[in-house]
Amino acid sequence: MDIYLPIAEVSVDVFVLLALGGAVGFLTGVFGVGGGFLLTPLLIFIGVPPTVAVASSANQLVGASVSGVLVHWRRGNVDFKMGYVLLAGGLAGSVLGVWIFTLLKRLGQIELTISVCYVVLLGTLGALMMVESIHAQLRLHRPGMRRHKLHQHNWMHGLPLKARFRRSKLYISTLLPIGLGFVVGVFSAILGIGGGFIMVPAMIYMLGMPTSIVPGTSLLQIIFVAANVTLLQAYTNRTVDAVLALVLLVGGVIGARIGSRFGARLRGDQLRLLLALLVLAVAAKLAFDLTARPSDPYSIVWEKP
Amino acid sequence: MQAFSTDGTFFLFCAGPARGEALVADLTNHLIAITTGFTGASVVLFGAIDGPGDVAVVVRGPDRDVTVRRKTRVAGIWVNSEEVNFGNVPSFYFVAASRPLEEIVSPAIAAFYRLGVTNLEMKPEGMSPSRLADEFVTALVRTQQNARLFPNSLGKVNFIGERLFRTTIEFPANVPTGTYLVQVFLVRDRDVVSGQTTPLVVSKVGIDADVFGFAGRQPGLYGAIAVLTAMVAGWLASLPFRSA
Numbered sequence: 001m002d003i004y005l006p007i008a009e010v011s012v013d014v015f016v017l018l019a020l021g022g023a024v025g026f027l028t029g030v031f032g033v034g035g036g037f038l039l040t041p042l043l044i045f046i047g048v049p050p051t052v053a054v055a056s057s058a059n060q061l062v063g064a065s066v067s068g069v070l071v072h073w074r075r076g077n078v079d080f081k082m083g084y085v086l087l088a089g090g091l092a093g094s095v096l097g098v099w100i101f102t103l104l105k106r107l108g109q110i111e112l113t114i115s116v117c118y119v120v121l122l123g124t125l126g127a128l129m130m131v132e133s134i135h136a137q138l139r140l141h142r143p144g145m146r147r148h149k150l151h152q153h154n155w156m157h158g159l160p161l162k163a164r165f166r167r168s169k170l171y172i173s174t175l176l177p178i179g180l181g182f183v184v185g186v187f188s189a190i191l192g193i194g195g196g197f198i199m200v201p202a203m204i205y206m207l208g209m210p211t212s213i214v215p216g217t218s219l220l221q222i223i224f225v226a227a228n229v230t231l232l233q234a235y236t237n238r239t240v241d242a243v244l245a246l247v248l249l250v251g252g253v254i255g256a257r258i259g260s261r262f263g264a265r266l267r268g269d270q271l272r273l274l275l276a277l278l279v280l281a282v283a284a285k286l287a288f289d290l291t292a293r294p295s296d297p298y299s300i301v302w303e304k305p
Numbered sequence: 306m307q308a309f310s311t312d313g314t315f316f317l318f319c320a321g322p323a324r325g326e327a328l329v330a331d332l333t334n335h336l337i338a339i340t341t342g343f344t345g346a347s348v349v350l351f352g353a354i355d356g357p358g359d360v361a362v363v364v365r366g367p368d369r370d371v372t373v374r375r376k377t378r379v380a381g382i383w384v385n386s387e388e389v390n391f392g393n394v395p396s397f398y399f400v401a402a403s404r405p406l407e408e409i410v411s412p413a414i415a416a417f418y419r420l421g422v423t424n425l426e427m428k429p430e431g432m433s434p435s436r437l438a439d440e441f442v443t444a445l446v447r448t449q450q451n452a453r454l455f456p457n458s459l460g461k462v463n464f465i466g467e468r469l470f471r472t473t474i475e476f477p478a479n480v481p482t483g484t485y486l487v488q489v490f491l492v493r494d495r496d497v498v499s500g501q502t503t504p505l506v507v508s509k510v511g512i513d514a515d516v517f518g519f520a521g522r523q524p525g526l527y528g529a530i531a532v533l534t535a536m537v538a539g540w541l542a543s544l545p546f547r548s549a
Contacts, residue, residue: 004343004478006513007520011344011478059531066539108374108385116382227532234528238520242531243513249535253542290382297377298444299385302396302481303370 007241008052014247016046021060021251027278028064028252029259030271036061036193037122038282039248040114050111052241054101054191055233059245061194061226064252065219072216079167079213082177083220086199089178090225093185098232101190105237108301112290117191119287125197126279129272136269168209168217176207181221189229194222197279327355327499330489335503337476338510345478348505350487351471358493359402359409360462360470361420364505366397366454367483373441373448389429389441396481398425398449401460401472411495418490418497422446422455453477482507 003014020042024035036057043053072078104110161174180202184195199218203209209217234240266274330352337346350362371394374385402409406420416424427445429438449455454477462472474487484506491499509517520527 002342002344002478004339004341004513006509006516009479059535061535062532063535063539063542066536067541067543068539070540070543108372108388112382112384223536227536230532230535231525231528234520234531235524238524240520240528240531242520242527242534243516245531245535246538249538249542253538256542292383294376294383296444296448297375297383298441298448299374299376300445300448301372301374303372 003243003247005048005052005241005244007239008048008056008244010047010049012046012048017244017247018251020046021248022255022258023251024248025064025252025255025257026259026262027255027275028068029256030262030266035064037118037191037197037279040191040193041118041282041286043244048241048244049239050114051105051237051239052244054114055230055237055239056241056244056248057193058188058226058229058233059240059242060248060252062223062230063245063249064256065194065222065226067253067256068219069216069223072219075216077212078216078220079165079209080217080220082165082168082170082207082209082213083217085163085174085177086181086184086217086221087224089181089183090185090188090221091228093182093187094189094225094228094232095185096182097186097189098229098236100186101233102236104190114191115286115290117187119283119290121187121191121198122279122283123287125201126276126283128201129276130280133269133273133276137273168207168213170208172207180206181225185225188222188225189232194219194226196222328360328489328491328501329353330501330503332487332503332505335505337480337505337507339480339482339508339513340511341513343478345480346476348474348476349471350474350489351469352489352501353468354470354491355468356493357467358491358498359404360464361402361406361409361418361490361492361497362400362460362462362472362474363418363420363488363490364397364399364474365395365419365486365488366481366507367395367485368393369396369481370394371445373445375441375444389432389438391427391441391445392430394427394445395425396483397454397476397485398422399456399460399474401462401474403462403464403470406459409492409495410497414496418488420490421459452479454479454481476507480507482509 001014002011003017004011020039024039027035027038039060040053040057043057044050069078101110104113162171163174164171180199184199187193187198188195196218200214203214203218204211230240330350333349337348354360371391372388373391374388376383377386379386400421406415410420415421419425427442429441432438446455450457460472462470464470484504487503487505489501490497508514
């Protein structure tokens, strides 16, 4: 059954969209990441214009992260102070990101930028996760290895404006989470992602937050950054398709519930290895599309009346 | 010839029927409504002529500006490196005739009445005629043909007996919205002797039109509602987890 998407101006099979939302929701349930990094490329793949795919993914992400935060909040796993500091940086970053997006769209380079950013980010992250999870697998077979320190002290801990984050058991410079939030905010706007897959490792390895607090806190700031991106995209580029976002959310709810049950049965390092493989597969596909000779080197863009 | 726009033809043919109603034609439907389940539409054009002759039909969607970009390989990656703007290109074009165009009209007449894709005025802005300019025009036509917005071949106008004729115009799901002009020409002795222009409206209706219109008129409020809807949906989605 086809559904006509009013902003994307294409007809898409509603069951394909539900399945897509479901698959991304499943990943959210299993891995605790937003899944935006997969959603946007897949939407482009089924024929949604890239600019609409990016903006509508951000809209979908608002809903997905609200439900995620509520679940983590009930378990007491959200550091609100840290979330708000990250958010301050994130909002500033998303304003810059939407501005860059608009500029690149006018220059005709937005699709290239989206693809290159994805290849670099997903490729790097997938490789790092792969190495880390393989190490973890090997460590399992060699017990008695010395545990590492939670985090190393380095130049980052010499920065000014230090503050205490009780829930995360940290005393660090607020410039660190603000800077991190800013970088993720820029990518959110350009790529239509929550940035969970950048934010989560950075919070664990760079800020040194306890792993249990990370997903809920990351999702908390993603709600606001994604909401800000949605508003700015709707206002500046008119590319938010609310119908598309809602259909994806419906599929996502079902997928997330199946996913969280499935995820509970797997070991953490197995999960990370699977996610790494998935991320690398998406990066490889996008890299292939960038370098392979296009079927038609010409593309056309109609001016809106 | 340059200044001969679609509006010009419209005025010209308003005077047409005064010459003795040589040609009458109408559409089975004057409104194509794009609804949530829209997968394309077909409209039948039918009519009668008062004597011998051939019939040609042209359908033009609203003219729009279009940018054509070409990718070239830069450092191993395919990048949009050249772009050309075209002003006032028909967003949809269809042509049909009772016999091949070159058999029924002279090339000058075909060019004047924009009969056939090759007679559409598509001039790259700020670019002198060259092989490169032609390549961009060819690419634009090919893209439109692949999207089924330009015809791959001449459509068929079928005669039922000597006087009655009909043809079917197909509109794909991605048909642009706006006011279309359907022009019907009566051709005798390689010249157009009569013509008629009928408007056809392609419009989004129902909830899609409301969403699209609202997103354009009140982008800020639309964005806010999109965010709130997603938040409520997210909240609802989190509820079943409470029991777990």
